[in-house]
Amino acid sequence: MKSFAFLCLVLAMLNCMPKNITPAVPPASGSSIFDSTKAQLLKTGMFVGLDGPTSGTASVYDQAGTKYIVLNPFQSHSGPDLYVYLSKDKDAVDYIRVGKLQAISGKQIYAVPGKPVVSDYGYVHIWCQQYSVDFARAEIK
Amino acid sequence: MKIGGYLFLGLLVSAKSFSQKINFVDATLGGAKYQGTLSLSYVHLWSLGAKQIFFIGIGGRFTSYLGANQYYITAPAQLTSESTGPLIIFKDNITSNIDTFLVKSPQVNSINASINIHYKLSERWSIGFNIDAIGFSFGGKRDGNYINGFTGKMTTASPTPFNVLLISDNDRGTLNSEFFAKYSLNERCALKIGAQFLFTEYTTATKVQQFPEPNDRFRNKSLLVCAGISYRLKSKNKL
Numbered sequence: 001m002k003s004f005a006f007l008c009l010v011l012a013m014l015n016c017m018p019k020n021i022t023p024a025v026p027p028a029s030g031s032s033i034f035d036s037t038k039a040q041l042l043k044t045g046m047f048v049g050l051d052g053p054t055s056g057t058a059s060v061y062d063q064a065g066t067k068y069i070v071l072n073p074f075q076s077h078s079g080p081d082l083y084v085y086l087s088k089d090k091d092a093v094d095y096i097r098v099g100k101l102q103a104i105s106g107k108q109i110y111a112v113p114g115k116p117v118v119s120d121y122g123y124v125h126i127w128c129q130q131y132s133v134d135f136a137r138a139e140i141k
Numbered sequence: 142m143k144i145g146g147y148l149f150l151g152l153l154v155s156a157k158s159f160s161q162k163i164n165f166v167d168a169t170l171g172g173a174k175y176q177g178t179l180s181l182s183y184v185h186l187w188s189l190g191a192k193q194i195f196f197i198g199i200g201g202r203f204t205s206y207l208g209a210n211q212y213y214i215t216a217p218a219q220l221t222s223e224s225t226g227p228l229i230i231f232k233d234n235i236t237s238n239i240d241t242f243l244v245k246s247p248q249v250n251s252i253n254a255s256i257n258i259h260y261k262l263s264e265r266w267s268i269g270f271n272i273d274a275i276g277f278s279f280g281g282k283r284d285g286n287y288i289n290g291f292t293g294k295m296t297t298a299s300p301t302p303f304n305v306l307l308i309s310d311n312d313r314g315t316l317n318s319e320f321f322a323k324y325s326l327n328e329r330c331a332l333k334i335g336a337q338f339l340f341t342e343y344t345t346a347t348k349v350q351q352f353p354e355p356n357d358r359f360r361n362k363s364l365l366v367c368a369g370i371s372y373r374l375k376s377k378n379k380l
Contacts, residue, residue: 085293091295092295093294093295093296094293094294094295095292095293095294095295096291096292096293097288097290097291097292097293098291113290113291114291114292129243129286129288130210131210131245132210132243132245132284132286
């Protein structure tokens with residue numbers, strides 16, 4: 001009976017553990033290919049929190065034809081299923097899903113997939129995909 | 142499916158010729174993670190065979206579905222299986238053709254004609270199956286996020302208006318079905334518990350999917366636990 005109760009407790013604890021939550025700090029590996037001294041800054045902008053406090057700067061670089069988004073500095077609050085979107089408009093009607101948000105604070109670097117024409121894109125979003133909530137937005141110029 | 146339909150019609154005709162008739166109304170609630178349904182049905186059954194333990198019939202069902210943050214996927218069989226023939230049920234999905242449409246707050250209502258089968262196990266217990274066959278759906282426009290690999294678009298979508306049961310992904314629209322066990326409390330009332338398998342479908346405002354061909358239909362398949370109550374309108378048999 002005790003072992004059954006213990007099993008139930010363990011299962012309940014596992015079920016209550018937060019799922020799909022973004023880490024507090026970026027992973028150590030990062031994007032080692034990106035080198036800011038060799039990259040050209042294309043656009044930059046400040047984050048504005050839309051669903052809670054988020055602050056920092058989003059910058060878009062070109063390095064040897066590959067586009068990178070650098071968040072530095074960056075500070076946000078935790079949430080489920082957070083992604084970095086690069087969009088053409090402020091409501092992210094047409095976007096590129098750059099990647100899962102690596103961390104809710106600290107410098108982080110993302111390689112932008114595809115070959116986007118950066119001049120067509122004006123915003124970087126921190127987007128909660130599961131609940132379709134725009135956490136924060138940076139207008140990049 | 143056509144053969145199945147003819148078989149069902151044949152059974153229905155033979156059942157009508159010598160059967161006992163039972164009419165009942167039914168209210169059912171279904172639930173799963175971030176999803177719920179309310180179904181209201183009217184069913185007319187005829188017994189088949191001398192023992193009067195097997196019943197088939199037709200009915201009508203209103204289903205209202207409410208969900209939160211549900212993933213819909215490419216619906217047309219032409220895309221999901223690259224086939225629309227009867228052997229489609231044996232074909233695997235072609236995942237490269239299937240895109241995702243995330244709907245923040247789906248709400249779909251449907252009114253469909255249904256096919257019903259009941260089997261009486263004892264004086265009080267019976268089991269059964271029903272499935273929507275044809276009808277229509279309605280509901281408001283909803284915001285959604287179309288996701289195709291690393292690109293996407295935010296758009297709106299409305300419930301696909303016309304529903305029809307065909308084979309596998311050839312189905313169209315919102316279709317409900319149930320496997321259930323029923324316990325008769327008395328001559329008129331019975332409790333029902335079972336599983337509900339519900340397809341809901343949205344059509345996006347534009348053909349957001351372009352590969353391998355343009356598409357605007359996206360389907361969600363939900364498995365829900367359901368419970369309900371039936372009230373018999375006619376007949377002396379418990380069901």
